[in-house]
Amino acid sequence: MTKKQTKSLVAAIESQPTAEQLKERIIRHLHASLGTDVNKASAQAWWRATCAAVNEVVYDGLRTTQRAHYEQDTRAVHYFSLEYLMGRLFSNNLHNLGLYAQAKQALSELGHDIAELEDQEEDMALGNGGLGRLAACFIDSLATMNLPAIGYGIHYEHGLFQQAFQNGRQIERPDSWREYGNPWEICRPESVQEISVYGYVETVYDLQGQMKKVWHPGRIIKGVPWDIPVVGYQGSSVNVLRLWESRASDFFNWDVFNSGGYVDASRENIEAETISKVLYPNDDTDAGKELRLIQQYFFCSCSLKDIIRRYKRSHGDDWSQFPAQVVIQLNDTHPAVAIPELMRILVDRADMQWDEAWAICQQVFAYTNHTLLPEALESWSVRLFEKVLPRHLEIIYEINRRFLLEQVDVLWPGDNDKKRKLSIIEEGHNPMVRMGHLSVVGSFRVNGVAEVHSKLVQSDLFPEMVALWPDKFTNVTNGVTPRRWLKACNPRLSSMLDRLVGTTWPTNLKELAKLADFADDARVQDDFMAIKQQNKADLAKVIKELTGIAVDPSAIFDIQIKRLHEYKRQHLNLLHILALYRRILQNPDYDMVPRVFIFGAKAAPGYKLAKEIIYAINKVGEKINHDKRVKDRIKVVFMPNYRVTLAEKMIPAADVSEQISTAGKEASGTGNMKLALNGAITVGTLDGANIEIAEEVGDDNISIFGLTVDEVKALRAEGYDSHDYYHQNPEIKAVLDWLETDYFTPGKPGELASIKHSLLEGGDPYLVLADFESYQAAQQKIDGWYRDQAGWAKKAIMNTACVGKFTSDRSIQDYVDRVWQLKPCQVK
Numbered sequence: 001m002t003k004k005q006t007k008s009l010v011a012a013i014e015s016q017p018t019a020e021q022l023k024e025r026i027i028r029h030l031h032a033s034l035g036t037d038v039n040k041a042s043a044q045a046w047w048r049a050t051c052a053a054v055n056e057v058v059y060d061g062l063r064t065t066q067r068a069h070y071e072q073d074t075r076a077v078h079y080f081s082l083e084y085l086m087g088r089l090f091s092n093n094l095h096n097l098g099l100y101a102q103a104k105q106a107l108s109e110l111g112h113d114i115a116e117l118e119d120q121e122e123d124m125a126l127g128n129g130g131l132g133r134l135a136a137c138f139i140d141s142l143a144t145m146n147l148p149a150i151g152y153g154i155h156y157e158h159g160l161f162q163q164a165f166q167n168g169r170q171i172e173r174p175d176s177w178r179e180y181g182n183p184w185e186i187c188r189p190e191s192v193q194e195i196s197v198y199g200y201v202e203t204v205y206d207l208q209g210q211m212k213k214v215w216h217p218g219r220i221i222k223g224v225p226w227d228i229p230v231v232g233y234q235g236s237s238v239n240v241l242r243l244w245e246s247r248a249s250d251f252f253n254w255d256v257f258n259s260g261g262y263v264d265a266s267r268e269n270i271e272a273e274t275i276s277k278v279l280y281p282n283d284d285t286d287a288g289k290e291l292r293l294i295q296q297y298f299f300c301s302c303s304l305k306d307i308i309r310r311y312k313r314s315h316g317d318d319w320s321q322f323p324a325q326v327v328i329q330l331n332d333t334h335p336a337v338a339i340p341e342l343m344r345i346l347v348d349r350a351d352m353q354w355d356e357a358w359a360i361c362q363q364v365f366a367y368t369n370h371t372l373l374p375e376a377l378e379s380w381s382v383r384l385f386e387k388v389l390p391r392h393l394e395i396i397y398e399i400n401r402r403f404l405l406e407q408v409d410v411l412w413p414g415d416n417d418k419k420r421k422l423s424i425i426e427e428g429h430n431p432m433v434r435m436g437h438l439s440v441v442g443s444f445r446v447n448g449v450a451e452v453h454s455k456l457v458q459s460d461l462f463p464e465m466v467a468l469w470p471d472k473f474t475n476v477t478n479g480v481t482p483r484r485w486l487k488a489c490n491p492r493l494s495s496m497l498d499r500l501v502g503t504t505w506p507t508n509l510k511e512l513a514k515l516a517d518f519a520d521d522a523r524v525q526d527d528f529m530a531i532k533q534q535n536k537a538d539l540a541k542v543i544k545e546l547t548g549i550a551v552d553p554s555a556i557f558d559i560q561i562k563r564l565h566e567y568k569r570q571h572l573n574l575l576h577i578l579a580l581y582r583r584i585l586q587n588p589d590y591d592m593v594p595r596v597f598i599f600g601a602k603a604a605p606g607y608k609l610a611k612e613i614i615y616a617i618n619k620v621g622e623k624i625n626h627d628k629r630v631k632d633r634i635k636v637v638f639m640p641n642y643r644v645t646l647a648e649k650m651i652p653a654a655d656v657s658e659q660i661s662t663a664g665k666e667a668s669g670t671g672n673m674k675l676a677l678n679g680a681i682t683v684g685t686l687d688g689a690n691i692e693i694a695e696e697v698g699d700d701n702i703s704i705f706g707l708t709v710d711e712v713k714a715l716r717a718e719g720y721d722s723h724d725y726y727h728q729n730p731e732i733k734a735v736l737d738w739l740e741t742d743y744f745t746p747g748k749p750g751e752l753a754s755i756k757h758s759l760l761e762g763g764d765p766y767l768v769l770a771d772f773e774s775y776q777a778a779q780q781k782i783d784g785w786y787r788d789q790a791g792w793a794k795k796a797i798m799n800t801a802c803v804g805k806f807t808s809d810r811s812i813q814d815y816v817d818r819v820w821q822l823k824p825c826q827v828k
């Protein structure tokens with residue numbers, strides 16, 4: 001073949017397929033990849049064949065992107081995260097490739113509804129909540145913005161558990177998202193890594209009399225990488241999410257086999273493979289388990305070795321360019337063990353001097369803090385650390401020794417209190433390694449995820465670290481990808497936006513501001529409300545299917561979707577529902593706009609009170625939904641198994657967005673952004689990114705309530721007693737007492753009492769009762785606003801128009817400017 005012929009052949013392969021060509025490809029894959037035939041293929045087979053057809057385009061992009069990055073030897077960001085909450089990839093990939101319409105047509109001509117095929121895909125739920133979904137939005141933005149990036153994480157066999165309700169109680173079932181394989185992932189056996197754990201450290205001296213530490217590992221584990229292509233929107237880049245699966249090392253097991261015997265060898269197998277078996281289902285709490293530490297180390301070590309292998313391909317043993325080429329973003333402290341691991345590789349393996357190695361580390365790592373909750377701040381017992389990673393513990397001790405000596409003691413000479421507070425090792429009868437401290441010390445930049453949160457990180461969490469390194473700290477407010485959270489999930493609103501503000505908003509979300517010009521336009525208002533109505537009708541069908549509850553799409557759809565946690569205060573929402581219900585019972589003509597209160601939330605399996613709250617909402621809902629006296633003014637719906645795919649159906653249908661955490665507790669929130677973007681009006685506290693949303697949309701278009709961060713602090717300082725609120729507010733007293741009766745759980749009084757107890761004897765740690773009245777007023781305001789449909793439409797429109805700031809593209813640009821110093825790489 002001539003060069004010209006090759007070129008045109010490549011061009012033909014790489015060009016966008018038409019619907020007709022897609023049809024051919026789908027059938028070809030049905031035959032050649034799936035070994036089935038058009039007249040007997042299942043929906044699953046059609047879906048897989050379509051994925052394979054789409055992958056022909058995806059892989060083109062992947063190859064060209066990787067070639068460009070390699071040839072241009074670009075600096076790249078490496079996002080280290082234990083969680084990626086990807087959801088489904090089918091429609092997302094089609095939208096980002098600009099192939100959705102063609103695929104829809106192709107499938108329809110083949111006799112298939114694209115929406116039905118979409119339902120063949122399991123959610124990729126390799127995360128708990130906001131932190132994992134943020135990682136997924138970020139890698140979408142990175143690819144869209146043509147930034148050289150790779151996401152590293154764990155290829156869990158089981159993602160976040162699936163939730164069902166049994167008589168109102170949450171039960172968990174394992175999630176087997178890839179039981180029959182996953183069409184998007186590519187196994188890369190050529191890039192397998194081996195990592196070590198356990199064992200002991202020996203001190204030896206070389207011929208020059210130099211002391212060296214030699215780690216004799218107790219176990220070797222193999223990491224097998226699976227690559228998920230990450231398709232940028234309209235951009236030419238296809239980046240990679242590389243997820244590691246653990247396997248027993250063949251080498252090591254033969255050793256055990258030879259010396260120990262068959263039974264031990266097979267036990268090794270199971271233990272090695274356990275590492276990537278399952279995602280820990282805690283959001284905002286530290287599991288503190290040995291397996292979790294091994295998970296963290298496993299993926300960090302595999303990823304670092306992978307990065308170094310790639311670096312050496314272009315730079316050999318010259319480490320001087322490493323910090324120029326590599327930046328590693330630590331998604332919370334979960335991957336902080338990467339810091340001592342890189343030190344170990346440089347000092348023990350590459351024979352580098354400590355100072356030189358440490359200088360490299362401090363230029364490579366950056367750390368994002370995602371929570372201030374004390375129970376979420378990771379710390380590992382020194383004893384456990386020593387057992388699992390004995391050499392790393394020594395390295396952490398040395399990092400700490402130098403830090404205390406060269407930094408802390410220089411700024412605060414002889415101040416032992418400061419040393420105790422700042423030490424990476426927390427002393428006590430059970431000494432602990434503080435991963436937050438380690439992350440700050442080992443990183444060149446530390447950021448929080450919303451303005452208020454970043455301020456609190458500096459003032460409350462690490463004030464002394466700020467004194468040591470004022471320039472290290474910054475803010476990057478979170479964002480969400482408008483491709484998934486508007487374009488793909490809300491096609492009706494998207495086409496209206498295309499018409500009104502042009503078609504570039506998916507990559508330039510500030511364009512939505514043009515919509516504000518139409519906020520008073522009656523036609524636009526009607527269209528906007530009609531779209532919301534249709535989305536609500538769609539959701540009503542889903543609600544009926546999943547819960548059997550019939551809801552009226554003309555009622556207010558009031559939605560609270562997020563993990564279940566006391567600080568997020570789903571029980572505040574519940575108390576308000578109870579108060580409304582009680583008013584209706586006391587006054588049959590009670591005037592309120594009918595409302596459907598819709599919840600979606602998983603509780604960590606070990607979090608008892610969270611599970612009690614789910615149970616209470618379900619029981620209260622059962623009662624209210626069947627009570628004729630309510631005359632459908634209130635419905636309560638708890639959607640089972642809340643996940644990305646369900647969020648995509650709920651968010652476009654929301655009128656009201658519940659963002660009601662105790663001020664100072666929700667680092668940012670991202671559901672708040674998705675809901676506002678889709679025209680929901682927020683009922684919220686001045687917490688996390690709510691504050692910035694309020695700034696953007698203006699006071700007329702959001703219903704703010706509750707104590708501020710400063711007021712919360714002041715109230716706590718003066719001594720908060722929730723009993724005062726219980727005794728002073730008869731409505732609070734009545735609804736709390738109600739929970740103790742058997743009214744909602746006939747024949748079983750006391751079943752819902754734990755909520756009352758946590759709010760009274762338990763001291764109400766999240767100030768639910770303190771905020772109750774003001775919450776009620778904020779809800780009353782919503783009720784009033786909704787009665788004026790034109791006024792409501794205007795507010796809803798203004799929400800969509802004003803939240804352009806919260807695209808994850810802006811967050812990523814902030815990271816580029818404030819942290820990564822990265823340049824886009826044009827691929828074609």
Ligand code: GL4
Binds near residue numbers: 130370667668
């Ligand atoms: C979280 C925060 O709780 C949440 O507010 C934030 O939006 C998210 C992403 O930054 O991170 N931190 C943890 S832990 N889980 C979260 O969802």
